[in-house]
Amino acid sequence: MSTLLHVENLSISFPRGGTPTAPVVRDVSFSLESGRALAIVGESGSGKSVIARSLVGLSGDTAAVSADRLEVLGRDARAHTQRDWRALRGKDIGFVLQDALVSLDPLRRVGDELEEALIVHGVRGRAERRARVIEALTAAGVPEPQLRMRQRAGELSGGLRQRALIAQALVLEPRIIIADEPTTALDATVQAQIIALLGELKGRGQGLIVISHDLAVVSSLADDVLVLRHGEVVEYGPARDVLTDPQHPYTRQLIDAVPTAAAKGQRLCGGADDEPRPARRHADAAGRVAPALEARGLCKSYRGPDRVTRPVVRDVSFTLRAGTTLGIVGESGSGKSTTAWLALGLTDADAGEVLLDGEPWSALPERDRRGRRQRIQVVYQDPLSSFDPRLSVAGILDDAVRSGESLPTAERQVRVGELLDAVGLPRSVADRRPLTLSGGQRQRVAIARALAPKPEVIVLDEPVSALDVSIQAQVLDLLADLQERFGLSYLFISHDLGVVYHVSDDVIVLKDGRIVESGTADDIFFDPQHDYTRALLAAVPELPHPAAPIPVTR
Amino acid sequence: MTLQATAPAPAAVRAETTDSAPRPAAGVAGRVLGALAGALVVLWAVATLTFFLLRLIPGDPVLLILGTSGSPSAAVVAATRAAFGLDQPVLVQYLHFLAGAAHGDFGISYQLKVPVTQVIGEQLLATVQLVILAVVLAWALSLAITVPTAGRRPLVERTARTVEIVLASLPQFWIGIMLLVVLAIGLGWFPVAGGDGLAGLFLPALTLAIPIAGFLSQVMRESFETALKQPFVTSARARGAGEARVRLGHALRHALLPGVTLTGWAVGSLFSGAVVVEVIFARPGIGRVLLSAVLSRDIPVVLGVVVVIAAVYVVVNAIVDILYPIIDPRLASR
Numbered sequence: 001m002s003t004l005l006h007v008e009n010l011s012i013s014f015p016r017g018g019t020p021t022a023p024v025v026r027d028v029s030f031s032l033e034s035g036r037a038l039a040i041v042g043e044s045g046s047g048k049s050v051i052a053r054s055l056v057g058l059s060g061d062t063a064a065v066s067a068d069r070l071e072v073l074g075r076d077a078r079a080h081t082q083r084d085w086r087a088l089r090g091k092d093i094g095f096v097l098q099d100a101l102v103s104l105d106p107l108r109r110v111g112d113e114l115e116e117a118l119i120v121h122g123v124r125g126r127a128e129r130r131a132r133v134i135e136a137l138t139a140a141g142v143p144e145p146q147l148r149m150r151q152r153a154g155e156l157s158g159g160l161r162q163r164a165l166i167a168q169a170l171v172l173e174p175r176i177i178i179a180d181e182p183t184t185a186l187d188a189t190v191q192a193q194i195i196a197l198l199g200e201l202k203g204r205g206q207g208l209i210v211i212s213h214d215l216a217v218v219s220s221l222a223d224d225v226l227v228l229r230h231g232e233v234v235e236y237g238p239a240r241d242v243l244t245d246p247q248h249p250y251t252r253q254l255i256d257a258v259p260t261a262a263a264k265g266q267r268l269c270g271g272a273d274d275e276p277r278p279a280r281r282h283a284d285a286a287g288r289v290a291p292a293l294e295a296r297g298l299c300k301s302y303r304g305p306d307r308v309t310r311p312v313v314r315d316v317s318f319t320l321r322a323g324t325t326l327g328i329v330g331e332s333g334s335g336k337s338t339t340a341w342l343a344l345g346l347t348d349a350d351a352g353e354v355l356l357d358g359e360p361w362s363a364l365p366e367r368d369r370r371g372r373r374q375r376i377q378v379v380y381q382d383p384l385s386s387f388d389p390r391l392s393v394a395g396i397l398d399d400a401v402r403s404g405e406s407l408p409t410a411e412r413q414v415r416v417g418e419l420l421d422a423v424g425l426p427r428s429v430a431d432r433r434p435l436t437l438s439g440g441q442r443q444r445v446a447i448a449r450a451l452a453p454k455p456e457v458i459v460l461d462e463p464v465s466a467l468d469v470s471i472q473a474q475v476l477d478l479l480a481d482l483q484e485r486f487g488l489s490y491l492f493i494s495h496d497l498g499v500v501y502h503v504s505d506d507v508i509v510l511k512d513g514r515i516v517e518s519g520t521a522d523d524i525f526f527d528p529q530h531d532y533t534r535a536l537l538a539a540v541p542e543l544p545h546p547a548a549p550i551p552v553t554r
Numbered sequence: 555m556t557l558q559a560t561a562p563a564p565a566a567v568r569a570e571t572t573d574s575a576p577r578p579a580a581g582v583a584g585r586v587l588g589a590l591a592g593a594l595v596v597l598w599a600v601a602t603l604t605f606f607l608l609r610l611i612p613g614d615p616v617l618l619i620l621g622t623s624g625s626p627s628a629a630v631v632a633a634t635r636a637a638f639g640l641d642q643p644v645l646v647q648y649l650h651f652l653a654g655a656a657h658g659d660f661g662i663s664y665q666l667k668v669p670v671t672q673v674i675g676e677q678l679l680a681t682v683q684l685v686i687l688a689v690v691l692a693w694a695l696s697l698a699i700t701v702p703t704a705g706r707r708p709l710v711e712r713t714a715r716t717v718e719i720v721l722a723s724l725p726q727f728w729i730g731i732m733l734l735v736v737l738a739i740g741l742g743w744f745p746v747a748g749g750d751g752l753a754g755l756f757l758p759a760l761t762l763a764i765p766i767a768g769f770l771s772q773v774m775r776e777s778f779e780t781a782l783k784q785p786f787v788t789s790a791r792a793r794g795a796g797e798a799r800v801r802l803g804h805a806l807r808h809a810l811l812p813g814v815t816l817t818g819w820a821v822g823s824l825f826s827g828a829v830v831v832e833v834i835f836a837r838p839g840i841g842r843v844l845l846s847a848v849l850s851r852d853i854p855v856v857l858g859v860v861v862v863i864a865a866v867y868v869v870v871n872a873i874v875d876i877l878y879p880i881i882d883p884r885l886a887s888r
Contacts, residue, residue, distance in 0.1 A: 053788075056792055058788065058791055058792060061707075086794050086795075086796060087794070088794075089791065089792050089793060089794040090792065090793040090794035091794060093792075094792075095788075095789070095792030095793075097785050097788060097789055097792075098785070099785065102784055102785045102786060103785040103786055103788070103789045104786055104789065105786040105789075105790070105804050106786070106884060107807050107808065107881070107882055107883065107884075108804075108807075113789075113790075116790065116793055116795060116799070116803070117793040117794060120793065120794045120795050120796065120799065121794055152883060152884070154884055165789070168789070168793065169792075169793075
């Protein structure tokens with residue numbers, strides 16, 4: 001075992017026009033041994049990606065990097081020029097970015113991207129290079145490498161794409177691999193495969209640095225964990241110790257924020273007295289007779305660009321009981337979002353119907369639906385693109401209030417204030433534009449907008465998927481509070497099983513547009529009947545959590 | 555009833571089996587045929603519109619044909635009218651024109667008294683050479699401005715942008731005269747007027763190229779900078795790729811599409827806009843033909859030139875359409 005990286009008191013700042021600014025990364029120290037994996041964990045803006053880039057000399061022209069020690073493979077890298085770094089990049093250090101769709105050149109063949117690393121490092125002979133490209137693709141678990149190397153990133157599935165991206169970092173067999181959020185955009189099963197692949201690399205003696213905001217993802221992979229907050233190390237040590245016996249409250253908070261079986265029905269962020277309290281009543285059977293939303297035998301097909309008609313939703317039926325949450329789980333392409341659109345009446349079903357509060361909904365012409373649109377609202381994964389960028393938060397909410405009922409201006413202003421209070425935003429946010437808000441704040445605005453017309457049902461389409469775990473926890477808590485307060489019914493769509501289990505009363509599992517399993521959340525998660533459900537559950541990364549005696553999967 | 559019940563099944567099977575099958579060759583042939591039909595419609599529409607618009611010009615074309623010298627007798631006028639088919643109703647003249655145009659015959663020039671195709675044919679090559687060289691020079695100039703400077707330090711960036719705006723806004727006649735005064739008369743590097751081969755072609759082509767290079771650089775810089783900020787560029791750098799490779803091998807290709815689109819438009823407008831340069835440099839060319847034909851109301855020549863320019867637009871746009879999926883293969887599957 002040899003030391004591959006040794007970093008002491010690394011600080012990085014981005015001075016503007018000669019004036020020094022507060023460092024983005026301050027006094028970070030760690031080391032990496034061969035055959036081991038170090039996880040750098042933190043929320044967005046914690047400086048983790050900045051650290052990763054500084055290790056390959058890609059912090060950018062404007063960065064000021066200083067360190068007491070910065071040794072790469074035993075050599076002091078503090079005075080490295082770009083030429084020195086170029087010699088290291090790809091050859092000694094492989095770098096894997098997050099989303100392969102944008103991290104591989106969409107115009108070039110995957111094989112050419114891999115070959116580029118060989119060309120710039122002087123590997124002669126086209127045949128030799130081709131052979132090594134195929135070798136690397138095979139090593140990264142890409143089936144049919146001869147075919148895949150002729151395709152472009154956009155033609156590959158998410159999992160294959162990520163494998164190809166890993167392959168391009170592996171092609172020269174570097175001794176250090178840095179993976180920046182390697183699984184964040186992926187479905188649970190694919191995520192599990194990629195983690196297994198990274199684990200294999202570690203087994204071959206390569207040193208691995210994994211950057212992630214998700215503790216659960218790194219827990220199965222990392223030997224050491226470094227928790228980063230505002231650019232400073234909060235905790236650093238062996239993974240077991242950090243994850244099961246965190247010394248710092250921030251680490252604790254990160255661990256608690258992961259929705260797990262143990263935390264169901266409890267707040268994820270903890271109350272003021274830190275005493276777990278039931279966040280949500282369970283559905284009372286004595287409620288209204290009619291379900292809030294009911295789908296019967298929905299079918300929907302789309303015609304692709306090649307004029308082939310593909311069924312996207314096939315015979316989907318479900319019942320959303322009033323005041324409860326129905327979770328819809330499935331991987332990308334399973335028909336989750338189309339189901340949401342059908343429920344919202346934004347697209348017409350080929351067959352089947354949707355009833356809203358026991359009355360016809362999907363069968364109505366849009367003219368008749370419009371008057372009742374305010375009763376069913378939606379929150380999207382990416383709220384920013386659903387806001388008119390010219391409007392302030394107050395303008396967005398005012399617009400939504402007006403769509404519900406006509407009120408005088410003064411009353412509407414009062415209502416906008418109430419909505420901000422309801423979603424836990426300070427009233428000072430009203431004058432700001434969504435672009436200047438954080439991800440969590442934006443999602444709160446989106447929720448406030450959905451609440452504005454006083455709906456009965458809210459469709460939540462991956463509402464927390466783009467958020468950091470601790471922000472995700474706050475938003476999930478907020479949704480639970482609002483449900484209790486206003487008696488809302490949620491149709492909750494997500495690919496994250498932990499989240500779905502945490503929030504749902506009932507769950508349906510979608511695969512290729514069909515429901516493969518449905519039942520109460522506990523039935524689905526503790527006694528799955530269908531192989532696909534079991535596979536999904538097995539793929540969920542788990543924290544070695546001392547406070548979680550009931551693991552989700554077993 | 556049974557038919558209805560079983561009918562959907564084969565469709566469903568087909569949908570699954572043809573999932574990833576390549577597009578049938580018939581689709582490509584269909585697209586080519588569609589493009590050809592579209593081109594013909596455009597040419598017909600342009601010809602028709604121009605034909606009827608030119609009818610609105612006041613004055614008797616026969617008097618134009620006969621010239622202003624003396625007052626021709628009524629018999630001569632009638633004979634000329636019949637010879638040029640101008641005694642027919644407008645609709646018959648139109649159909650006659652269409653039938654001729656379909657065979658590449660645009661009639662006889664009123665002024666020169668030779669077939670229009672001959673008038674255009676003699677001048678077309680000169681303009682084609684000029685436009686092709688102008689496009690090549692415009693691309694060379696704009697790549698030289700954009701590729702090394704995009705995404706650099708603010709000072710470099712701002713200087714390059716200023717240069718682009720200046721180039722794009724210079725009037726062509728001014729550029730032409732300046733180039734002539736400095737490079738031809740002052741330094742004597744190029745012939746002042748006319749001149750054979752590349753030497754004579756260079757200055758006029760450069761005159762046309764300079765403003766286009768300014769526009770080209772502006773649109774390409776935009777895409778170039780966007781591409782440089784993409785994660786795949788970081789990936790390439792993390793692989794060890796140097797600055798030149800990142801710029802030429804990755805970012806440039808992403809900047810080509812808007813450049814190619816603009817070039818398609820520029821080629822068409824150069825054909826009709828070359829007249830300023832042709833006059834300044836005393837060169838033959840289709841622009842001058844059009845100018846003198848318009849001034850002398852030589853309707854058949856105007857019609858012929860307009861149709862030729864429309865045809866150039868159609869051909870250039872077809873080439874642009876063919877280039878798109880070669881540059882960006884993602885467009886091929888749409």
